[in-house]
Amino acid sequence: MGGIAAMRTIATVNHKGGSGKTTTAVSLSAALAETGRRVLLIDLDPQASASAWVAAPTESRTLLDALLGGARLSDAVHHTGTLGLDIVPSSMWLLGAERMLAEIHAGEGRLAQLIGDLPDRWDYLVVDCPPALGALTANALASVEELYIPVEAHVMAMAGLVQLLRGVEAARERVNPRLRISGIVACRVDARTRHGPEVVERLRGRFGDLVCSTVIRENVRLAECPSFGQPITQYDARCSGAADYRSLACEVIAQEVRHAPAA
Ligand SMILES: Nc1ncnc2c1ncn2[C@@H]1O[C@H](COP(=O)(O)OP(=O)(O)O)[C@@H](O)[C@H]1O
Numbered sequence: 001m002g003g004i005a006a007m008r009t010i011a012t013v014n015h016k017g018g019s020g021k022t023t024t025a026v027s028l029s030a031a032l033a034e035t036g037r038r039v040l041l042i043d044l045d046p047q048a049s050a051s052a053w054v055a056a057p058t059e060s061r062t063l064l065d066a067l068l069g070g071a072r073l074s075d076a077v078h079h080t081g082t083l084g085l086d087i088v089p090s091s092m093w094l095l096g097a098e099r100m101l102a103e104i105h106a107g108e109g110r111l112a113q114l115i116g117d118l119p120d121r122w123d124y125l126v127v128d129c130p131p132a133l134g135a136l137t138a139n140a141l142a143s144v145e146e147l148y149i150p151v152e153a154h155v156m157a158m159a160g161l162v163q164l165l166r167g168v169e170a171a172r173e174r175v176n177p178r179l180r181i182s183g184i185v186a187c188r189v190d191a192r193t194r195h196g197p198e199v200v201e202r203l204r205g206r207f208g209d210l211v212c213s214t215v216i217r218e219n220v221r222l223a224e225c226p227s228f229g230q231p232i233t234q235y236d237a238r239c240s241g242a243a244d245y246r247s248l249a250c251e252v253i254a255q256e257v258r259h260a261p262a263a
Pocket residue numbers: 016017018019020021022023024049131187188189216217218219220222223224241
């Protein structure tokens with residue numbers, strides 16, 4: 001296993017689009033990197049929004065080359081403009097991988113295999129999942145130990161969550177016994193209305209401590225910063241979005257002891 005045991009592996013997952021997966025994957029990764037931790041972000045979404053956010057556009061050395069092209073995952077690692085944050089970018093061609101991964105033998109375990117071969121260079125691996133429970137997300141569920149589930153704290157936030165939890169349970173039983181949900185993250189909480197905090201309360205009532213203490217407030221700066229190619233911690237270090245994701249990073253870091261390899 002080598003140093004891999006010390007690397008924490010996280011995926012942001014929710015089959016609902018627009019729930020805050022990419023925003024959380026990128027912002028949490030940047031906030032972790034800010035504390036000196038070395039983070040590798042893997043963009044598993046053919047829409048490539050995390051890639052477009054923090055990396056220069058590229059069609060070479062992408063995740064696809066490693067998933068299906070026989071390249072090593074470490075050869076597809078690109079630096080970003082954020083110190084300590086690297087990325088394996090996606091591309092729209094990954095869409096074709098969805099079908100191929102479902103067809104090839106042991107396709108569900110491809111990403112896990114690639115991650116297992118990574119050099120011991122990062123403290124955190126963060127996988128941004130596509131908005132579907134297809135073969136790509138199945139690869140994420142087979143690869144990581146921890147899931148963070150961003151939930152858009154608007155109407156119907158909980159619809160679909162039960163289905164997602166069932167999918168996670170099935171993946172745990174079938175392919176990855178170490179998989180667990182580390183936190184449900186309430187995103188886009190509009191504190192100015194009663195509705196936002198109400199949704200958070202309902203989440204807490206239903207899922208208890210599984211819901212992260214940190215709540216991500218609605219913040220227009222978070223919606224803006226992808227167009228400027230910077231994570232929120234750099235784009236506007238003092239806005240509420242930066243504060244909320246730093247707070248989430250603190251919660252994540254607080255669990256590092258649980259993940260320390262036994263001496
Ligand atoms: N806390 C927030 N405040 C304002 N806008 C947000 C916030 N979180 C996400 N968004 C915006 O909502 C949209 C969906 O978020 P995104 O992270 O892309 O979701 P997903 O990856 O789950 O599809 C994006 O346009 C994003 O900029």
